Structure formats: structure tokens, C-alpha cells
């Protein structure tokens with residue numbers, strides 16, 4: 422079974438971002454970039470299935486400009502077999518990403534897609550569900566565990582009040598939650614090996630996608646700073662804290 | 674034009690997230706609510722009694738009993754024609770379902786909105802709430818998820834009609850095996866007036882009990898940072914943050930939590946924030962109305978035992 426792992430390059434989760442003063446977006450110039458952490462978990466899970474002999478090939482895919490090649494290399498260093506970048510100079514919205522991914526999944530004849538539940542830049546949490554819908558496949562979102570058994574996969578999902586277990590018919594799209602695994606630390610020799618693995622650059626046309634088939638569903642009119650909280654105070658003791666909460670804030 | 678809201682419920686009780694979604698819906702038009710489930714007539718009747726609801730559509734079938742996205746989607750697609758907006762709460766239920774519906778309608782989905790500017794323009798947080806985007810939907814039909822804490826809960830007092838609608842065929846792509854739900858006497862994290870959250874500073878699952886003791890004293894819900902959940906101090910459904918639950922209680926007490934951006938994203942709209950941390954440089958103090966620089970193992974029990982809190 423071939424597994425496709427869609428990944429996205431995002432601003433590193435541990436750097437603080439700045440909103441551009443002209444309110445057109447977030448300033449990503451000169452900012453440290455990383456693989457979306459949920460996608461790293463997805464690559465790790467797919468590679469574990471490869472190592473277990475359940476998967477035959479793991480293909481990392483991104484739809485992005487050439488700056489994402491280094492992100493694909495990281496996926497190869499974790500252990501993906503090859504990578505595909507669909508060249509795209511402007512970031513696309515989830516529905517468009519899902520449409521492009523659908524064609525790649527079909528062209529590759531993949532039997533499973535594992536991807537992040539959410540890209541931590543736009544926080545959409547949509548693409549996996551959309552891809553599953555377009556393919557007419559089952560979906561296992563926000564998973565913390567999966568077990569493949571013949572033509573089904575059993576998943577444990579993180580839901581609002583606990584955990585839920587489902588059995589999905591394969592092929593399926595799975596989206597990762599934080600507790601699925603802990604991505605391995607990339608060792609230098611694996612970085613070197615990754616440089617020799619295939620990374621193909623393709624265009625929409627290579628997958629039979631007309632440029633005008635990719636349209637926007639919404640426009641971002643402006644991006645603003647959120648309101649800031651007014652500075653608080655440091656109290657000296659539990660007694661003072663309780664007094665403030667009772668008599669000043671009236672919350673206890 | 675009309676608004677269709679997908680109710681979240683467990684077949685016997687309505688989830689409060691639906692009430693916030695109804696309020697958002699009334700800002701956009703006439704609200705119909707779909708209650709799809711198994712033996713969920715009580716829920717349909719409860720929704721009919723909520724202010725602002727025009728009509729309840731009740732679909733009952735065993736394959737709707739676990740609210741699987743693959744099963745509910747065709748039902749919603751069959752109703753979509755009559756509606757300009759389709760809304761669901763931005764809970765794990767709504768996040769799982771709404772994009773599947775949108776993709777098959779071939780329209781964009783707008784996630785986790787905090788404000789409605791007009792019928793096609795919405796505000797939503799991005800980058801863990803470090804920026805607010807104003808987005809304009811370009812498709813005629815809009816599929817939207819609602820950040821529940823940003824909209825009041827609709828109250829009781831309505832008297833809408835309940836219309837039974839026929840269920841679709843079972844899709845059968847996925848099936849429910851079981852669930853492990855957190856059972857607790859404490860208030861629900863998403864709606865509690867007070868939340869006491871613990872982080873890695875607690876050090877162990879056993880120590881986390883001091884968070885629970887303070888929560889019980891205050892009649893509060895218990896929350897946690899990702900680090901506390903990952904370490905197994907507490908269950909996953911208690912994670913507050915960018916990729917967990919978003920809360921906005923009257924009082925949020927963060928104990929042994931450093932204040933990473935991903936955690937702040939889930940609690941910074943709380944009315945009053947208290948931080949207890951032994952590190953005076955901890956980022957959480959930048960967001961706290963009241964900070965206490967101290968060892969949590971002394972101060973939290975002291976608070977719990979205080980006779981000044983009844």
C-alpha cells in the first residue's frame with residue numbers, strides 16, 4: 422500500500438509573528454520556517470508503517486513554491502521514499518489544495534493518506550476532511566492511534582469529551598493529533614541520505630489540472646493585531662490574591 | 674435567506690455549543706436546525722423550545738446514532754439547496770463534519786469565526802490568535818464553523834415546529850466501535866464560569882490532584898496545558914489552546930503553565946486571568962491580571978484551604 426503524506430511549510434511554532442502594518446497579512450520575511458508540526462507527526466506515522474512492512478512506499482507531497490523543497494527534504498530524512506512538489510507560487514486555500522491532492526492520490530494509486538489535522542498558520546483544520554470527501558473515502562480525523570488490519574483501519578480519535586474508536590474501510594484519509602507519536606530526531610546521516618532521494622517538481626498540468634480550475638473561495642480583506650490585554654499586577658501572597666479576586670474582580 | 678444549523682448532541686441531550694451557534698445564526702437569517710441522530714426526538718423537541726429557532730428538522734436512523742461525518746454529509750447535502758448559510762460549532766464535531774459538506778458543495782469553508790461582519794464577511798483568528806483575519810466568502814453558499822465562546826448561548830423560550838425528514842441510505846464507510854468519555858461531576862470545561870488549569874509544573878499525575886482540589890473548592894472545571902496532557906497527568910479533552918479547547922470563563926487560573934503562544938490562544942479571552950508560577954520571567958505573567966510568583970505546591974493548597982473562599 423502506497424501512503425501519501427501532504428505537508429505544508431509554516432512559520433515555526435516557537436517564533437512570534439508580526440502583523441504587517443498595512444494590514445495585508447503576517448510578516449513572514451526572515452522568519453524561521455518549519456514543517457507544520459502535525460505533518461511531521463503524519464510523516465513519522467507513515468514511516469513507521471513502512472518500517473513495519475504495512476506500507477510499500479511513502480510519498481511526501483506539497484503544493485508550494487521552491488522554498489518548500491527543504492521541508493520535503495526533512496520528510497525524506499524522517500524516512501519518506503520520495504517527494505513531489507507541485508509548483509505553486511501563491512498559497513492556495515484548503516478546497517483547492519484538496520482538489521490538487523485528489524488528483525495526485527489517484528495518479529499514484531495510493532491506498533492511504535495521512536496528513537496534519539491543522540496547519541498552524543491559518544488554523545483551518547479542513548483539508549483532510551475535504552480530500553476524503555472528494556475521493557469518496559472514509560475519514561479518521563484527530564487520531565491518536567491507528568491499526569491497519571486487512572482492508573480496514575481502526576482509529577482512536579480525540580473528541581471533545583474523551584476518545585472515540587472507529588473502524589474505517591480502506592482507502593481512508595487520516596489526520597493526526599498531537600498524541601499519535603513523537604516524531605524522531607533527524608540524524609545527520611539521514612539528512613545526507615535524503616539529499617539522494619527523488620524530489621520531483623511538477624505542474625498542475627502534469628496531473629491534468631487546468632490552472633483555472635483552481636479558484637479562491639474567499640478573500641482576506643485585512644489582517645489585524647488582536648486586542649491586547651491591559652497589564653496586570655503581581656500580588657505578594659495567597660491572601661492578597663483571594664482578596665483581589667473577591668473584592669476587586671468579584672469572580673469568587 | 675435561511676440558515677441551517679447542524680445540532681451537536683448525544684441523542685438524549687443537546688450540546689451547549691449548538692446554543693452559541695444558534696445565536697450566530699440569528700445574526701444571518703431565519704434559523705432552521707437539523708437534529709440528526711438515533712432516537713433523538715427529545716433533542717429535537719428541546720431545540721424547538723430555543724429562542725430564535727424557526728423550524729427543527731428531525732432525521733432519525735440508526736446510522737446517524739454516532740454522528741459519523743460520512744453518514745451525515747449526504748443528509749445535509751440534500752437540504753443545502755434551501756439555505757445560504759450552513760453553520761456548525763467549531764468543536765471537534767463541527768470541525769470533522771463541515772469541511773466534508775463544503776467540499777461536496779464545491780464551496781469554501783470558513784473556520785472558527787469569532788465575529789460576523791455581514792452575511793459574507795467574517796472575522797477569524799489565525800496564527801494561534803496572534804492575528805485576526807477579516808475574510809469575505811465568494812461563494813453563494815457559505816459553510817461556517819462558529820467559535821462558541823464568541824457568541825452568547827441562545828436561551829429557551831421558542832416554540833418552533835418539528836418536521837420529521839426521511840433518513841438517507843447508510844453509507845457504511847466507517848463504523849463506531851466504542852468511546853471512552855471523561856465522566857466528571859465538575860462543570861463542563863467549554864462553558865464553565867471558572868477554570869483551573871495545570872501544566873508541566875505539577876510534575877506528576879498524583880500531584881495534579883491539587884489542581885482538582887482547588888477546582889472543586891471553586892466549583893470550577895479543570896483544564897491543562899498540552900505538556901500536562903502529553904505527560905499523562907490528565908485526559909486529552911482537557912487541553913486548552915490553539916489545537917485544543919478554547920475557553921473564555923470569568924476566571925481562569927493557570928498553575929505551573931509557562932504561557933506558550935499555543936496555550937494563550939485558548940484562554941486569553943477569559944475575563945480575569947490568574948497565573949501562579951515560580952518563574953518571575955514566565956510569559957504567562959504578560960497575560961495575567963493577577964500574578965503570584967511562588968511555588969505552586971505551597972500556594973495552591975493554601976488557596977484550597979483558605980476560609981476566605983466559601
Ligand SMILES: Cc1cc2nc3c(=O)[nH]c(=O)nc-3n(C[C@H](O)[C@H](O)[C@H](O)COP(=O)(O)OP(=O)(O)OC[C@H]3O[C@@H](n4cnc5c(N)ncnc54)[C@H](O)[C@@H]3O)c2cc1C
Pocket residue numbers: 434458459541871872873874875897898899900901912913914915916917918928929930931932933934935936939949950951952955967968969970
Ligand atoms: C503544533 C503544536 C500545538 C500545540 N498546541 C497546544 C495547545 O493547544 N495547548 C497548549 O497548552 N500547548 C500547546 N502546544 C505546546 C506549547 O508550545 C507548550 O509546549 C506547552 O503549552 C507548555 O506547557 P506547560 O506550560 O505546562 O509546560 P512548560 O512550558 O514546561 O512550563 C511549566 C511551567 O511550570 C513552572 N513551574 C515548575 N515548577 C513549579 C512550581 N513548583 N511552582 C510553580 N511553578 C512551577 C515553570 O516555571 C514553567 O513556567 C502546542 C505545541 C505545538 C508545537
Ligand SMILES: Nc1ncnc2c1ncn2[C@@H]1O[C@H](COP(=O)(O)O)[C@@H](O)[C@H]1O
Pocket residue numbers: 426427428429457459460482483484485513515518536537538539540541543544545546547548549
Ligand atoms: N500547500 C499544501 N500542500 C500540501 N499539503 C497541505 C498544504 N496545505 C495544507 N496541507 C495539508 O492539510 C493539512 C491541514 O491543513 P489546513 O486544512 O489548512 O489546516 C496540513 O496539515 C497538511 O497536511
